[in-house]
Amino acid sequence: xxxxxxxxxxxxxxxxxxxxxxxxxxxxxxxxxxxxxxxxxxxxxxxxxxxxxxxxxxxxxxxxxxxxxxxxxxxxx
Amino acid sequence: xxxxxxxxxxxxxxxxxxxxxxxxxxxxxxxxxxxxxxxxxxxxxxxxxxxxxxxxxxxxxxxxxxxxxxxxxxxxxxxxxxxxxxxxxxxxxxxxxxxxxxxxxxxxxxxxxxxxxxxxxxxxxxxxxxxxxxxxxxxxxxxxxxxxxxxx
Numbered sequence: 001x002x003x004x005x006x007x008x009x010x011x012x013x014x015x016x017x018x019x020x021x022x023x024x025x026x027x028x029x030x031x032x033x034x035x036x037x038x039x040x041x042x043x044x045x046x047x048x049x050x051x052x053x054x055x056x057x058x059x060x061x062x063x064x065x066x067x068x069x070x071x072x073x074x075x076x077x
Numbered sequence: 078x079x080x081x082x083x084x085x086x087x088x089x090x091x092x093x094x095x096x097x098x099x100x101x102x103x104x105x106x107x108x109x110x111x112x113x114x115x116x117x118x119x120x121x122x123x124x125x126x127x128x129x130x131x132x133x134x135x136x137x138x139x140x141x142x143x144x145x146x147x148x149x150x151x152x153x154x155x156x157x158x159x160x161x162x163x164x165x166x167x168x169x170x171x172x173x174x175x176x177x178x179x180x181x182x183x184x185x186x187x188x189x190x191x192x193x194x195x196x197x198x199x200x201x202x203x204x205x206x207x208x209x210x211x212x213x214x215x216x217x218x219x220x221x222x223x224x225x226x227x228x229x
Contacts, residue, residue, distance in 0.1 A: 039154075039160075048206065051103045051203075052104035054104075055104040055105060055137060056104045058174045058175060058177075059105070061137075062179065063084065065178060065184075071183060
């Protein structure tokens with residue numbers, strides 16, 4: 001991994017159109033500003049990973065789970 | 078074209094109905110082509126299955142969130158979904174992914190990351206909503222109970 005040292009107010013540029021700026025540092029918290037085209041998806045990594053996990057859990061639905069769902073819906077309607 | 082599916086055995090699918098996710102979906106980035114399979118053979122069943130064309134194991138249950146969450150209105154950057162075509166509600170379907178564990182009382186749906194499908198371009202994308210209010214694991218069982226009670 002490339003490591004760069006930056007001061008508050010300084011930036012790095014990734015490619016031609018993504019700019020990341022260190023806005024503030026308070027102890028172990030760093031506030032980061034990201035300037036990127038709106039077509040670039042930006043996510044907190046923990047959210048991104050959780051969504052991956054949810055999709056994988058969804059794909060692991062068993063036949064029993066699918067049947068239980070059907071039964072539940074039948075009772076509802 | 079006949080494909081192997083996870084829940085329906087071999088299914089003869091209409092190739093013109095294949096939906097392309099150019100970026101895959103989260104956790105399955107390598108899968109691009111999917112087909113929607115309906116539980117009761119046709120549209121109208123509560124569950125819809127997003128089945129990968131090339132891998133029987135990759136099959137995710139989805140719901141139409143509007144059926145159970147009438148106020149659902151996730152905020153998504155227009156530019157993020159520009160790649161699937163026009164944002165015309167007439168051709169845009171929205172789904173959310175459902176996790177169905179063996180204890181159905183614990184089933185959840187991911188309101189934070191809806192799947193959008195443009196029926197006209199046959200392209201889809203899973204996006205992450207900007208809203209902080211939508212949960213990745215929203216209890217769907219409770220909501221379904223609540224909604225059907227309200228409808229009686």
